[in-house]
Amino acid sequence: MEQIERIKGKFETPSNVVSRELKAGEARGAVLYNPDLVDDAALRAVVFALEKGEGKTLEDFVRYVLYENETEISESVNDSINSLLSGDLLLCVENDARYLVINTRSYTTRSVTEPPTETVMRGPREGFIEDLKTNLSLLERRLKTPSFAIEKLTVGRKTKTNVAVCYLADVADPRVVKKVKKRLEKIDIDGITDSHYVTPFLEENPLSLFPQVGIAEKPDVVAAKILEGRVAVAVDGSPIVVTVPFVLVEDFQSGEDYYQRSGFATFVRILRYAGLSFALLLPALYVALQNFHYTLIPVRFMITLMAAIKGLPLSPLAETLFVLLLFEVIREASVRMPRAVGMAMSIVGALVLGETAVNAGVISSPAVMVTALSSIALFTVPNLIGTSSVLRLAFTVIGGLCGLFGLILAVLFTLHYICSMNGYGAPYLAPFAPLVYSDFKDTIERAPIKELKTRPRSIPNINDTRQA
């Protein structure tokens, strides 16, 4: 049939799609489908219904034969090809140039499991998977309100990936929603395979070292963020959902904080803030104090330190940088390696290599201890590991070369840079700078849910009341 040939002619390898001529009701017709993407049972049912059904036109089939199926009549060849490539079945009948698109899509997806990056002791264990439909249903189950809006877009010239923008229409700032949609619509790329592909398009400054969008793999976390007035962007094929506006303190919050007693959650949060500060500054302070300001070190500790570093061939800066880089190499290697080998690698790297290097007198045990402490502390805020690792190295170099003078200025420089950042009208360092007192209930402190009566004012929203 001419309509079939028209579509097949667009394919580089027409064998990708299969066409079958059939008697559809009282008309002569043909179906076209991609055998790799269609659901066999659905295909059989549709063909059976068509052959047994009555009718001559596509409208008849929609009305009387395929009333149970999701169908759409398309006049565009390109749209029909897109549907075909998504697993839909195309039906055409003689003397009609149009196509009937019938949903027969088949998905092979993994089950909804707990994401490995956001494991919890208490709280929901569901995680997003690579199927957009499932991910949206997980959100819809949590946000049962007509104001929960899901707007779908297609991104990628070749991948035609479905992207969903989700928000609460009566909470999210319409300007934020508009900006997110505008930025997504502007994307002109051959394809996206994961939500991380759209992230740079959503960020104000993609070159920045600091993340400017929130990422989550758990529907309860994303639902909570949407409830606060944020906009979520879900991408088909990705288990990670992106949220904007984003403020830095979000990285210090964990979904589990809200399932723990508030006192304990507050304690854990303080640990996170202290941990990250410790991780960033400890090696730099160690090097700066040893190189320039040994008078600042308490005398007793100084005596112990002097004994440990006596006879070392490397300067404090070189020694610390060596240990830090060694740690980064071991971390990178163990992440990429198979799990079983990775474990052995960590043991060899951390224990054997570290111990041997200290015994050989190449590095000192205080340097290993400082790096180990700093590295453990780094993992208290997992979302910032990349940023923190780079900053830690930079601070260490500056501390080693310019002492506390350089270190203070480097920290001020970084803070000033963060202070200058704004995304979607949300100051990056809020609620610390600018001070937003009402948001402190859920920043360092995690006040009982009963007291969290307003939505965060650090991010734009049109309804800040959560509890009456």
Place this chain on the structure above:
Amino acid sequence: MTNTKAQSTHNVSEETDGQITKSKQSTGAQLVVVVFILSLATKMFLLPIYLIQTAGRDGYIILSIEAVFDLVTLGILLAAIALSKDRTFFELLENVIGKIGAKITVAVIALFLFFKLNIAAAETLTFYSDNVFADFDSSVMIIVLLVFLGAVANHTLRALCRLNEFIAPVVAIGIVILITIVLATGFDFANIFPAMRDGAAFKRSLLHNVAWLGDFTPLLLFIGRTKTKKRTAGIAAAAGVIGSAVTVFFSIVMCSAFGNIPHLADSRTNISSILQFSIGNVYGRIDLLSSIFWSIAAFVETALFFYATARCVEYVIGKSAHFKIGLALCVILYFVQIFAMTDPTVFALVVSSLATSVIVSSLSLAAPVLALMCALIMKKRDKKQGNAPSDYSESTKNENYRA
């Protein structure tokens, strides 16, 4: 019932042509913090030493007089900020004395701010080279400071205000620790008596050490760009009084320690070195660490002066070129610092001359008074015309000056 509002509850974003743009204003809380930082940032490093060297144990009285003078200028500036909510200092000047007059005035203020910037930078470098480092190469280390200052010039006033807001608690912690050490170790304040025994020395010192006046001058840039509430000015004034009281308190400590032996006071003499004798080094140099915390305020004050100078230069030139002007100022600052200000003799000569005193004291007062007068005149004009800022849009052809 939920409280659904038609407008966004968020106060930092504005919509223009469907885009979310950023408000360039500072908040009232930020103004308070900036005033606090400015009031105590640099008066504790070199000024008390000069005062002790010239006025002996009465140095703290001179510092108190200077603090009061600065508080008066602060009051005038706060009044101007409260009066002119929409017009910036540059716009006020343009409206009242015309564009050319405004440019000449701003050029003079820019020179004054640059002078103050040099004093702040020199003080910070001296503190670190003489107290924190055994070997400090100013010509290299200043580059790190210049990188920070360059970054400040490239960003908005709002970013700088937020930085102030963020670091203020650290500075406050440093000060509280130092006060605690002073009080806990039973410091003897008896040495400041009897007061005013050498009237001639007192007068000479008072006339020759006024280069530290005018610390609040960068607040000129807050005019028309600060979201003030009814109580903001009062709280900011209180913050200034507290900051000044802290400096006076520590100057009393220093005067009572060195007032009778002024010849021993040099650039290594500061509150940290005095307190070290009280607490020893068993727990590390908590005193020095606290002073270093305090020095963060000096870095930020330097940044404020640099930012204010850069924006004034931009206005005078008539071009919004943050990076180029920032870079040019960094280069000039580098050479001035290296070839003049880091030399103690040249620095002393610059800050102690009578000409400096006359110029600095005049400009410290004149700039705020001018701002207040312009604000009053414009308010009167607006009242006469019966509307809110009338020629506001006309006078702000280049919106970048507001950034």
